[in-house]
Amino acid sequence: MKTLLKGGRVVDPANRIDGTRDVLIDGDRIARVGTDLPADGANVIEIPDGLVICPGFIDMHVHLREPGQEHKETIATGTAAAVAGGFTAVACMPNTNPVNDDANVTTYILDKAREANLARVYPIGAISRGSNGELLADIGDLRKAGCVAITDDGHPTKTALLLRRALEYAGMFGIPVIEHCEDPSLKGDAVAHEGYYAASLGLRGMPGAAEALGVERGILLAELTGSAFHVAHMSARASLRAVRKGKDARVRVTCEVAPHHFTLTDEALATPLAYDTNTKMNPPLREAADRDAMLDGISDGSVDAIATDHAPHHYDEKKVEYDRAPFGIVGLETAVPLSLDRLVHTGRIRLSRMVELLSVNPARILNVPGGTLSEGAPADITIVAPDLKVRIEAARLRSRSKNTPFDGWELRGGVAATFVGGRPLYVNADAMLALGTTPGVV
Amino acid sequence: MSATVHDVDRQTAVTSLRSKDLLGISELTPEEITLILDTADVMTEIASRPIKKVPALRGKTVVNLFFEPSTRTRTSFEIAEKRLSADTLNIAIATSSVVKGETLADTALNLEAMRPDMIVLRHSSSGACHLLSRICKSAIVNAGDGMHEHPTQALLDAFTIRERKRQLKGLKVAIIGDLLHSRVLRSNILLLTKMGADVWVCGPPTLMPADIRRFGVTATSSVDAAVKDADVIMLLRIQLERMEGAFFPSLREYFNVFGMTEARLTLARPDVMIMHPGPMNRGVEIASEVADGPYSVILDQVANGVAVRMAVLYLLAGGANHEDAA
Numbered sequence: 001m002k003t004l005l006k007g008g009r010v011v012d013p014a015n016r017i018d019g020t021r022d023v024l025i026d027g028d029r030i031a032r033v034g035t036d037l038p039a040d041g042a043n044v045i046e047i048p049d050g051l052v053i054c055p056g057f058i059d060m061h062v063h064l065r066e067p068g069q070e071h072k073e074t075i076a077t078g079t080a081a082a083v084a085g086g087f088t089a090v091a092c093m094p095n096t097n098p099v100n101d102d103a104n105v106t107t108y109i110l111d112k113a114r115e116a117n118l119a120r121v122y123p124i125g126a127i128s129r130g131s132n133g134e135l136l137a138d139i140g141d142l143r144k145a146g147c148v149a150i151t152d153d154g155h156p157t158k159t160a161l162l163l164r165r166a167l168e169y170a171g172m173f174g175i176p177v178i179e180h181c182e183d184p185s186l187k188g189d190a191v192a193h194e195g196y197y198a199a200s201l202g203l204r205g206m207p208g209a210a211e212a213l214g215v216e217r218g219i220l221l222a223e224l225t226g227s228a229f230h231v232a233h234m235s236a237r238a239s240l241r242a243v244r245k246g247k248d249a250r251v252r253v254t255c256e257v258a259p260h261h262f263t264l265t266d267e268a269l270a271t272p273l274a275y276d277t278n279t280k281m282n283p284p285l286r287e288a289a290d291r292d293a294m295l296d297g298i299s300d301g302s303v304d305a306i307a308t309d310h311a312p313h314h315y316d317e318k319k320v321e322y323d324r325a326p327f328g329i330v331g332l333e334t335a336v337p338l339s340l341d342r343l344v345h346t347g348r349i350r351l352s353r354m355v356e357l358l359s360v361n362p363a364r365i366l367n368v369p370g371g372t373l374s375e376g377a378p379a380d381i382t383i384v385a386p387d388l389k390v391r392i393e394a395a396r397l398r399s400r401s402k403n404t405p406f407d408g409w410e411l412r413g414g415v416a417a418t419f420v421g422g423r424p425l426y427v428n429a430d431a432m433l434a435l436g437t438t439p440g441v442v
Numbered sequence: 443m444s445a446t447v448h449d450v451d452r453q454t455a456v457t458s459l460r461s462k463d464l465l466g467i468s469e470l471t472p473e474e475i476t477l478i479l480d481t482a483d484v485m486t487e488i489a490s491r492p493i494k495k496v497p498a499l500r501g502k503t504v505v506n507l508f509f510e511p512s513t514r515t516r517t518s519f520e521i522a523e524k525r526l527s528a529d530t531l532n533i534a535i536a537t538s539s540v541v542k543g544e545t546l547a548d549t550a551l552n553l554e555a556m557r558p559d560m561i562v563l564r565h566s567s568s569g570a571c572h573l574l575s576r577i578c579k580s581a582i583v584n585a586g587d588g589m590h591e592h593p594t595q596a597l598l599d600a601f602t603i604r605e606r607k608r609q610l611k612g613l614k615v616a617i618i619g620d621l622l623h624s625r626v627l628r629s630n631i632l633l634l635t636k637m638g639a640d641v642w643v644c645g646p647p648t649l650m651p652a653d654i655r656r657f658g659v660t661a662t663s664s665v666d667a668a669v670k671d672a673d674v675i676m677l678l679r680i681q682l683e684r685m686e687g688a689f690f691p692s693l694r695e696y697f698n699v700f701g702m703t704e705a706r707l708t709l710a711r712p713d714v715m716i717m718h719p720g721p722m723n724r725g726v727e728i729a730s731e732v733a734d735g736p737y738s739v740i741l742d743q744v745a746n747g748v749a750v751r752m753a754v755l756y757l758l759a760g761g762a763n764h765e766d767a768a
Contacts, residue, residue, distance in 0.1 A: 199651035200468075202568035202590030202625060207652075275569030319547050321567030323588070 008047030014372035028421035056088025056380030061307035068097025079118035086415035133158025171227035181214025208236030237293035277325035312401030340413025466591035499528035522751035596629035611638035619678025644668035
């Protein structure tokens with residue numbers, strides 16, 4: 001079965017395309033991208049003016065919670081949230097219960113993903129057994145079962161020695177090591193960024209230096225081992241400085257920034273709602289200079305990817321004292337509106353750069369298919385509506401958890417449709433009214 | 443009593459508090475602070491009567507919900523409530539991070555179902571009172587939340603200073619000790635700066651909150667600089683367990699560098715007041731000679747605590763308006 005997306009603006013940085021093109025989908029693959037392609041019996045979808053066809057977005061940092069914490073999220077609900085948020089693929093972190101340190105867990109995750117049949121799921125395996133920082137997990141097995149990277153995310157790799165071994169070992173399989181960068185002694189039992197707002201609210205703070213030390217450690221070890229090192233959810237300006245230095249020295253280092261870290265600052269802890277536990281995440285919302293540095297890094301190319309660190313938690317778990325609440329917020333369904341509103345419409349980056357951050361680079365870092373609309377590539381397509389007025393409503397999120405600090409926010413830009421393997425799995429009726437044959441909404 | 447309170451009301455710019463709760467000094471305006479202090483003036487008089495009881499809160503139920511051990515504050519609140527004829531109930535809940543019982547939200551909802559009028563909350567988590575105030579219709583009075591605020595302590599400190607110095611404006615107040623972990627510090631900084639005092643904070647850099655200068659204070663690690671020409675010196679408790687966090691090497695060294703001694707006191711103004719929110723560590727943050735000396739108003743603070751808490755409870759219950767209605 002063929003589908004022809006007719007007359008939209010196509011932004012495909014991998015092929016240096018930014019202009020009006022037709023996209024022909026044949027089954028689950030991209031057949032052709034060109035001008036005035038003949039219908040040739042294909043199901044023709046006229047793309048309304050103002051919509052932009054992009055290679056499918058890939059969120060390289062999500063917590064799907066399954067197995068073990070299905071009250072927060074399942075692979076089915078998480079991938080439903082993904083396609084609703086414009087993501088055709090997600091890479092899921094191994095801090096499930098049990099930890100994804102074993103090929104059986106990887107296989108379980110992939111089976112569940114196949115059952116859900118929504119966004120693609122790329123499992124990330126643990127560095128150490130039980131992610132407890134002692135013995136290496138069977139990384140070869142994990143790789144073979146489908147893991148695309150390794151990490152002990154949630155915590156930093158326990159010792160520099162173990163991180164070195166992980167880099168050396170993962171390098172053999174050509175997969176990156178993703179690191180939650182943090183010096184545990186400097187972080188201590190902190191729950192917020194160390195600064196004015198933590199001080200005035202009486203919350204224990206961790207400095208940006210706690211993160212940057214972890215970044216520096218990883219970069220030194222990436223240099224030592226020659227392996228690929230990826231900095232997860234970067235938030236501190238000192239971390240960015242370290243990454244820039246590493247890149248200048250041609251160390252194989254990449255990094256991602258989460259939308260909340262380029263949007264919010266620690267002021268959100270005090271206002272509009274003091275002690276809102278949906279402002280609590282790790283790394284924490286940092287001061288304005290850090291947030292501005294993340295924006296600069298995104299603009300100048302130092303930052304490689306936007307990743308959400310989607311961290312669903314049940315409302316019971318968040319409706320507690322601030323210092324007792326778990327870290328994390330959901331992000332899959334707010335990332336694209338925030339990126340368009342805060343990055344593109346402010347003139348900081350062009351749409352093509354946004355596509356690099358959300359699609360091209362994550363695919364390259366994880367070495368997974370996608371990131372392009374080249375002929376023969378999987379027909380994973382995100383159609384964005386850059387001028388769509390979007391109102392974030394926590395209660396309407398498809399994620400099983402609603403822990404977002406963006407409830408009620410009005411943003412400019414959203415997702416019009418998401419195609420995975422040629423199947424339209426999400427269609428935003430507001431944006432796609434002109435879609436000829438309305439595909440099924442999942 | 444009500445007649446006297448009405449007289450007070452006429453003298454002040456405002457006659458009631460805007461909020462149903464007292465979550466912190468940060469929510470109060472200077473006029474509201476003055477109202478509370480003026481009302482406390484009236485309450486002080488009640489303590490000097492042979493029968494120290496007025497019917498202002500008759501029929502009101504006040505729950506003292508304490509998740510942290512406290513003798514001074516809980517007793518002070520309870521006496522204040524009894525002097526105002528409230529029905530009081532003390533609930534002390536031992537908490538530890540290990541034992542996971544009912545959530546604070548559920549405890550609050552259960553209490554709320556029994557329709558108390560006020561909940562006085564002491565809790566080890568900063569912001570616990572904010573959580574409660576979103577759940578409960580009852581008035582929430584913060585009796586100390588984590589490292590955040592302890593508003594009635596700052597109010598009684600201000601009352602004690604005003605009693606001696608007539609006003610807070612222009613006074614140099616030096617606050618010395620563990621600044622990082624102190625809710626008393628935060629409430630006092632907020633109150634004193636709002637009322638126009640010149641606030642100096644002093645302690646080792648390891649115990650200084652980030653960005654402390656943004657609070658509008660002068661920060662120093664030199665005790666001499668802090669004490670010089672001070673009108674008021676407030677000492678904050680140093681907790682033994684802070685040594686484990688490597689905040690300072692030993693109590694002995696702390697005392698040598700920061701302890702308030704008679705010798706250091708000579709730098710201050712001749713009519714300096716020495717204050718301490720208690721409980722004191724004699725020989726750590728304060729020498730016994732200073733604590734027991736002629737400049738110390740530490741026991742006045744305790745005495746004034748009752749009057750200030752009476753004023754807060756009275757005003758939150760509606761003050762004169764409530765009495766008119768009744």
